[in-house]
Every structure is written in C-alpha cells, then in structure tokens.
Amino acid sequence: MYKKNKKIIAFKMNNKLIRLLLFEDNPGDVRLIREQLIGVHDRFELHCAESLAKGLDFLDTNNIDAVLLDLELPDSHGLNTIKLVLAKNSSLPIIVLTGLDDENIAVDAVRCGAQDYLIKGSAGVTMLSKIIRYAIERKNAEKELKSSLEKLSRALSSTVKAMAMTVEIRDPYTAGHQKRTSNLARAIAEEMHLDSQRIEGVQLAGMIHDIGKISIPAEILGKPCLLSSLELSLIKVHPQIGHDILKEIDFPWPIAQTVLQHHERLDGSGYPAGLKNDEVILEAKILAVADVVEAITSHRPYRPALGIKKAIAEINREQGTLYDHVVVESCLKLFQDKNYLF
Ligand SMILES: [Fe+2]
The missing domain is CATH 3.40.50.2300 (Response regulator)
Known part of the structure; x- marks a missing residue:
C-alpha cells in the first residue's frame, strides 16, 4: 500500500x-x-x-x-x-x-x-x-431493486403456501402431498439443469397443483374405499378448477397451465384434454412424474403406502408412453444414485 x-x-x-x-x-x-x-x-x-x-x-x-x-x-x-x-x-x-x-x-x-x-x-x-x-x-x-424483488418473491411464495393450505385443511389424507411432490419436482428440474427461474416455477406449481380439489366434496376425497365412476369423474375436474382459480394471477411462470396439465399423459390417455407428447409443457411432464411417485409411496384412505420400489417400477415401465423419458431418467437418478428421500 x-x-x-x-x-x-x-x-x-x-x-x-x-x-x-x-x-x-x-x-x-x-x-x-x-x-x-x-x-x-x-x-x-x-x-x-x-x-x-x-x-x-x-x-x-x-x-x-x-x-x-x-x-x-x-x-x-x-x-x-x-x-x-x-x-x-x-x-x-x-x-x-x-x-x-x-x-x-x-x-x-x-x-x-x-x-x-x-x-x-x-x-x-x-x-x-x-x-x-x-x-x-x-x-x-x-x-434496493434486488431487495424489493426478493421481498416480492418471498411474498409470492407465502401466498402460494397459504393457497396450498386451503386444500390440505379440507383433505387431510393428502396433507403434505403437495409439498413432497413440489420438493421432488424441484429436485428433478435441478437434475435436468433447468435454469433457476424455471426451477422455481416448477416448485411453486407443485405446491398448489391440487388446489382444484377445493371444489370436490370432502367425503369423496377422504373415502376409505375405491371410488365410483361418478366420483372419479368429479375428481378429474380438479386440474381444470385449479387452472381457473390460478389463471388470472399474473405469475412469471406458467403455473395455471402446469396445474391444468399435471394429469395429462404422453400417449393421450390422461385428462382433462387427452393431450399428447409436446402438447404437454415440460413443467407439467415433471410434475406428473413427481406426483405419481409421491402418490404411490404415500398412504391413501383406500390403501396403504406401496413403497418407492413400486413407484420406480411404474415410471420405469411407462417411460416414453405415459411419462417423458428424460424426466423419468432424472427422477431415477435421484432415487438410485443420490439417495433422494421425501
Ligand atoms: Fe392432481
């Protein structure tokens, strides 16, 4: 000096x-x-x-x-x-x-x-x-701008969490399902090396992907036996209801679209629109895999938890037909090579 x-x-x-x-x-x-x-x-x-x-x-x-x-x-x-x-x-x-x-x-x-x-x-x-x-x-x-954006992002996350709670309070059997699905969807998106902004969108969509279940009678959601076809068709409306709730919110991510498509499958066998392949956005393809893996490994009112081996077998068997193979490969890597735990 x-x-x-x-x-x-x-x-x-x-x-x-x-x-x-x-x-x-x-x-x-x-x-x-x-x-x-x-x-x-x-x-x-x-x-x-x-x-x-x-x-x-x-x-x-x-x-x-x-x-x-x-x-x-x-x-x-x-x-x-x-x-x-x-x-x-x-x-x-x-x-x-x-x-x-x-x-x-x-x-x-x-x-x-x-x-x-x-x-x-x-x-x-x-x-x-x-x-x-x-x-x-x-x-x-x-x-100052960075700090305001961070505050805004935290406020947005809190709002999404509060929205997630509204459906989980009515549906205790799936309480925690959205959070665990959201965490796995984020981990898959990270494994796929998506950019950080897109990863955040996938995570937030995961946190509220079943918000449309707010419109389904609680006794159907908590029914301890398999559902009738009428009850199933009522449940199948939830992606559309979720989309309609979210579509007016100006998120910087395609949250409403992701929620709408999370039960679509690549071969067109999903719902509500029976979309195929690239008609389904990547965020929804990721959420679909995370949702299925979490659902199979968790307890449901009508059956006990089936375990991670069953979940892995399901996505392995159906990759390329129901689920995107890149998404499935990334999810398998998490569980098989990186000891991912819910
Ligand atoms: Fe769902």
Whole structure:
C-alpha cells in the first residue's frame, strides 16, 4: 500500500465522505488520480493498492464506497480482475480505469458487473467526481431493486403456501402431498439443469397443483374405499378448477397451465384434454412424474403406502408412453444414485 494513501481529501457531500479504493500499480497514475480528486472539492478519502491481493486484503477490514480498478495489475489481468473484486464484495460499485481503449472490452466489463469504464486521463476533474457519485447511486438503486424483488418473491411464495393450505385443511389424507411432490419436482428440474427461474416455477406449481380439489366434496376425497365412476369423474375436474382459480394471477411462470396439465399423459390417455407428447409443457411432464411417485409411496384412505420400489417400477415401465423419458431418467437418478428421500 502507498504510504500517503491515508490522506483524507474531505468535503461535505450529503455530509458523507466517499471512501475509494484505487487498484493501481503505476505510481504516476496514482498521483494523477489523487491530484484530480483533490482538485475537485476534497470530498474523497483515497486508499490505494498496487496489486489485486493487497486490495482484496484491504477490503477484508475496511469499508469502502467504491472501487477504481485498473484491469492490468501485477497479479491479475483483464475482466477476471473485476470478477475477483466482486467475488470479494458483490455490492461494491466498480469503475474501471484503464489504458485499454476497446469498446468490446468496455461492454464486457459492464456485463461483468462494472458500473463504468473509463480510459485513463479521459475524464476531467469534475467528470471523474460525478462518475464516481453516479456509480455509487446506481449501485444503491440496484441493491434496493434486488431487495424489493426478493421481498416480492418471498411474498409470492407465502401466498402460494397459504393457497396450498386451503386444500390440505379440507383433505387431510393428502396433507403434505403437495409439498413432497413440489420438493421432488424441484429436485428433478435441478437434475435436468433447468435454469433457476424455471426451477422455481416448477416448485411453486407443485405446491398448489391440487388446489382444484377445493371444489370436490370432502367425503369423496377422504373415502376409505375405491371410488365410483361418478366420483372419479368429479375428481378429474380438479386440474381444470385449479387452472381457473390460478389463471388470472399474473405469475412469471406458467403455473395455471402446469396445474391444468399435471394429469395429462404422453400417449393421450390422461385428462382433462387427452393431450399428447409436446402438447404437454415440460413443467407439467415433471410434475406428473413427481406426483405419481409421491402418490404411490404415500398412504391413501383406500390403501396403504406401496413403497418407492413400486413407484420406480411404474415410471420405469411407462417411460416414453405415459411419462417423458428424460424426466423419468432424472427422477431415477435421484432415487438410485443420490439417495433422494421425501
Ligand atoms: Fe392432481
């Protein structure tokens, strides 16, 4: 670290001193930037590190508002320098200060998470000061937006859980079925390497996939013997009812469609529409397998639990005819290679 870097260049901006860490191994450039920052309004506290390692160490024990980053350091080169600083602290605004006048690298740097990309010496005194303050404000706005989205996502999850409870309270025999199905559907989606957003949608659809059973008389749901054909046809309405309940909610996932199709089968033998193959969306294909495996392994009012071996035999036998083979392979891997437990 440079000896002089403790010098505080103080100025009241919103009554707050802005603490900067400059990663720069060229003493001439350090001097230039320090003079620029002094020249404005004395509002910055500037610390310097001549290598990536020393800067990252400094971040361990010091609060910093923004980083000025040379991409070419003795121990780090190019965009990787940005990634390593963000790996240390992802909430730091980073302004790249470099000699590399390359538009493509500038765009890539911003994609990597830098707030701005400046060519050394290109920004005047006032401009550099503004760029730093704007970078900090943008990063703060980004943090607030992320936190609001997280809150919204938590609220959405809680709402879906509350909806799940409404059907399980009326139907204690399948209480927990939706949750266990949802967890298995998520694990299958992860095993298939779907993107994280899609995985979340599969999980949430699983949590409420039987919500349409709210319309079925409780005595039918809890009947301790096999159902008559009339009762079965009443039960078969639940995907459509579930869809109708959910279709007006503007989820960022195809939840209503997944719920509607979770009893469809690839050969057209399912319900309510008798859809075939790719007419069934992937989310519903995943949910169908998770639903069947959970149902076979659980106790039902009219029969005891049949066990995981029966469930595995069923999806193995029917893969490609009733169930999607990629989904089935992923589900089998979970139970046979990864010791998945409900
Ligand atoms: Fe169902």
